[in-house]
Amino acid sequence: MSNKLNLKLTNSTGTRLIERIILPLEKISKEVVFDCRMCGQCMLQVTGLTCPMRCPKNLRNGPCGGVRPDGNCEVYPDKPCVWVQGIERAARLPVWRGRIRELQPPVDWQLKDTSSWINWFSGRDAVYPPGWTVED
Amino acid sequence: MERVLRSGQFAVTAELNPPDSVDPRDLYEAALVLAGVVDAINTIDSSGANVHMSSLGTSALLIRAGYDVVMQISCRDRNRIALQADLLAASALGVKNVLCITGDDVSAGDQPEAKRVFDFDSMHLLRTARIMRDQGVFLNGRTISVPPRFLLGAVENPFAPPLHWRADRLAKKVDAGADFIQTQYVFDIEVFREFMSRVRDLGLTDRVYILAGVGPLKSPNAAEFMRARIPGVVIPDSLIERMKKTPREHWRKEGIEICIEIIQKVQELEGIAGIHVMAFREEETVAEIIHRVGLYPRSTSAQNPTQSFSEEEVPC
Numbered sequence: 001m002s003n004k005l006n007l008k009l010t011n012s013t014g015t016r017l018i019e020r021i022i023l024p025l026e027k028i029s030k031e032v033v034f035d036c037r038m039c040g041q042c043m044l045q046v047t048g049l050t051c052p053m054r055c056p057k058n059l060r061n062g063p064c065g066g067v068r069p070d071g072n073c074e075v076y077p078d079k080p081c082v083w084v085q086g087i088e089r090a091a092r093l094p095v096w097r098g099r100i101r102e103l104q105p106p107v108d109w110q111l112k113d114t115s116s117w118i119n120w121f122s123g124r125d126a127v128y129p130p131g132w133t134v135e136d
Numbered sequence: 137m138e139r140v141l142r143s144g145q146f147a148v149t150a151e152l153n154p155p156d157s158v159d160p161r162d163l164y165e166a167a168l169v170l171a172g173v174v175d176a177i178n179t180i181d182s183s184g185a186n187v188h189m190s191s192l193g194t195s196a197l198l199i200r201a202g203y204d205v206v207m208q209i210s211c212r213d214r215n216r217i218a219l220q221a222d223l224l225a226a227s228a229l230g231v232k233n234v235l236c237i238t239g240d241d242v243s244a245g246d247q248p249e250a251k252r253v254f255d256f257d258s259m260h261l262l263r264t265a266r267i268m269r270d271q272g273v274f275l276n277g278r279t280i281s282v283p284p285r286f287l288l289g290a291v292e293n294p295f296a297p298p299l300h301w302r303a304d305r306l307a308k309k310v311d312a313g314a315d316f317i318q319t320q321y322v323f324d325i326e327v328f329r330e331f332m333s334r335v336r337d338l339g340l341t342d343r344v345y346i347l348a349g350v351g352p353l354k355s356p357n358a359a360e361f362m363r364a365r366i367p368g369v370v371i372p373d374s375l376i377e378r379m380k381k382t383p384r385e386h387w388r389k390e391g392i393e394i395c396i397e398i399i400q401k402v403q404e405l406e407g408i409a410g411i412h413v414m415a416f417r418e419e420e421t422v423a424e425i426i427h428r429v430g431l432y433p434r435s436t437s438a439q440n441p442t443q444s445f446s447e448e449e450v451p452c
Contacts, residue, residue, distance in 0.1 A: 056241060065238075067296040074241055087298050106216065130273075132267070
């Protein structure tokens with residue numbers, strides 16, 4: 001099969017032309033705007049456009065019980081909890097508002113540092129562990 | 137413990153902080169104080185990110201002695217492979233109740249230079265444990281020939297921001313697989329009352345057993361320390377003031393008094409299935425509190441330990 005049609009992703013960056021072009025674009029724009037951590041399975045639409053990978057515990061399903069009374073992070077007392085921000089922002093967003101209540105699957109660390117745009121387009125970011133999808 | 141909850145009796149659990157020792161007798165000595173006053177003992181998984189004997193180890197020892205345990209398992213120190221492996225081991229060793237938690241961050245503990253894991257969050261762990269139990273498969277779909285049997289627990293902190301979202305987070309945990317909930321320390325009864333009202337509105341009290349976390353304050357300084365240093369603990373100023381006004385020789389008594397008042401208020405709330413008593417290495421105080429609120433004796437037999445092991449039976 002020619003490389004052009006092969007949508008299967010590899011871990012290394014820049015192995016395919018399309019990735020060599022899109023990855024830097026995605027990385028630069030999302031790092032500047034969202035302080036994105038390039039997990040490769042973007043859920044900004046769920047979290048009111050707040051990157052949950054900035055949470056030191058990498059939580060994908062809401063804030064932990066250690067949030068300080070002032071709304072700041074358990075680990076970094078000077079920084080606001082990303083999930084407190086996410087919940088506020090999601091409520092203000094005109095779309096996707098209820099999605100913050102959905103149970104999110106575990107992170108697929110194989111996708112780290114790959115392009116979430118390509119992964120979304122190819123459907124790779126919706127490939128969950130087989131056991132996870134048994135119940136739903 | 138499952139029997140107590142399902143029969144609708146008021147359940148009592150307590151936390152046991154293992155002594156830093158490899159002699160099981162030290163553990164049994166601490167546990168014996170709780171025998172008879174609780175339905176199950178929580179074995180902690182290096183809580184506060186301070187190293188202690190693992191909860192799998194303490195659970196196995198306590199089960200051998202006839203106790204029912206709630207084994208804490210946290211996502212801080214293990215990835216998904218180790219978590220599933222330990223869940224399997226726990227069930228094989230006789231653990232019937234598992235408390236799935238995210239865990240305090242390593243920065244809260246005595247070895248803050250450690251690498252944090254957090255491969256899963258508590259919801260991932262809950263759902264994975266439920267998949268293992270109900271579907272009889274690992275997360276990758278591979279069959280477990282004899283699947284584990286667990287009552288699955290989770291924690292919730294009704295006092296951490298965003299307060300309005302805490303009941304929704306509880307709902308998410310119930311969806312993920314929680315059968316019972318143990319809450320963070322309740323010191324602010326008004327906030328807790330509001331939380332419970334929202335929990336009832338969401339219809340969660342029919343789907344999950346909620347055990348309210350309680351515990352005594354030791355001194356005004358200890359209260360200040362808990363509030364400042366233990367993640368997620370919220371103590372209203374009025375209680376700290378009350379402790380400060382108390383003469384030093386009555387601190388312990390007043391702390392217990394406050395705890396009993398809170399338990400009585402919690403018992404009046406609709407939808408509370410029990411209490412979970414926490415007091416760091418203060419098992420006597422825990423037993424005294426449970427006696428004084430009239431929750432003793434317990435009707436289950438799960439807490440009748442076979443007393444001490446003979447020398448050769450003690451695994452070393």
